[in-house]
Amino acid sequence: GENVEQHPSTLSVQEGDSAVIKCTYSDSASNYFPWYKQELGKRPQLIIDIRSNVGEKKDQRIAVTLNKTAKHFSLHITETQPEDSAVYFCAALYNQGGKLIFGQGTELSVKP
């Protein structure tokens, strides 16, 4: 069945360092991979997404890479800031319907 594994579950970095969160998905039929950021007590909000016909996408300090062969995709945050501290979720959308499968989440802590 469809499954998304996300690692690590917690990540602590110093301000200014880079952070990388990795996800793997099980079903090669998936073709859309969003990343959501959830601050404490708030709703998840999309920060970046990538479609299967693209290998990399950047938006300022955030980038996502996709390796369809290996069924991996990763979130890269450069020059981290304390306001990047949050829980980040990856997800995979399955095309045969509207199923969106989320990873378990990564709690990122950026220390000043």
Add this chain to the structure above:
Amino acid sequence: EAQVTQNPRYLITVTGKKLTVTCSQNMNHEYMSWYRQDPGLGLRQIYYSMNVEVTDKGDVPEGYKVSRKEKRNFPLILESPSPNQTSLYFCASSLLGRGQGSETQYFGPGTRLLVL
């Protein structure tokens, strides 16, 4: 303002007492979905709807019902709530959920449910 709204935001109830959590969007989105969020388990999809009168099961549909009689509303019904349904529930909507165009899902503010 484009938004997804949920009501109530907080609810304490007792086992077996039927309840409904409403979800409404004003963006004319075709796709709507319900998720529950539990510590360590991330967000798990309960039900989704691709359009009016079209609903489908997500990963954890047991104990829940939904209906989609109008495009803007997608209520979540717990016919006989149990303590294991204590959770944070999110409704979301998007323009299209078929892997093309605007798949971005916009989430509501969440409903925190406690079943005693």
